[in-house]
Amino acid sequence: MPAASGRSLKARALQWLAQREHSRVELRRKLLRAARDAAAKAEAGTGAGAAADGAGRASADDDGEAAADVQARVDALLDWLEAGRYLSPERFVESRVHARAARYGNLRIRRELQQHDLAVDAQTAATLAATELDRARAVRARRYPAPPGDANERARQARFLIGRGFSSEVVRRVLGEAGTPDDAASAD
DSSP: OOOHHHHHHHHEEEHHHHHHOOOOOHHHHHHHHHHHHHHHHHHHHHOTTTGGTTHHHHHHHHHHHHHHHHHHHHHHHHHHHHTTTSHHHHHHHHHHHHHTTTTTHHHHHHHHHHTTTTOOOOHHHHHHHHHHHHHHHHHHHHOOOOOOOOHHHHHHHHHHHHHOOOOHHHHHHHHHTTHHHHHHOOOO
16 A cells, blocks of 8 residues: 555554544454445556456455554554654553443443453543442433333333343442332422
8 A cells, every 4th residue: 555545544544543532442343344445446546457467365464464564553553643742542441441431331331341342440430330239220220211111011111121231239239229219299
């Protein structure tokens, strides 16, 4: 690929990072896809007759070398972005936790971060654990304003909360508390 495509990858990376935080894994995947698309577009425009000339086998070897070269350049670009603090795993984790904490439980947040090869630091994990019960109450109350009336409704609410990544213990506590305030109010 010509040097201009390297600048293009850098410009794309900076544009994506300006829009929101990305993990290294996610940005690498996007950059490799962009590089492959640019190479395919360039090949479609210039290399249509190469296979007809009997150069198909050599072309396959060149493709492997070109792919390795692209991966090396993308990795170098990612290293440069991290060195310049444009790409920061800590900021990504903080951003992802902040965006997800109000709607999802600890299990879901950790699973999303694992997909990006990242983990929650000890302080953030402690904060999430301390607030999980309150967050689960708020999520349940937004979706189901009324407490569960029967076993089917209770199971539906439990599935909803578990699907959002709340632990089964937290779900039991939230649903156990859900019926008590209304019952106490109706007794007065």
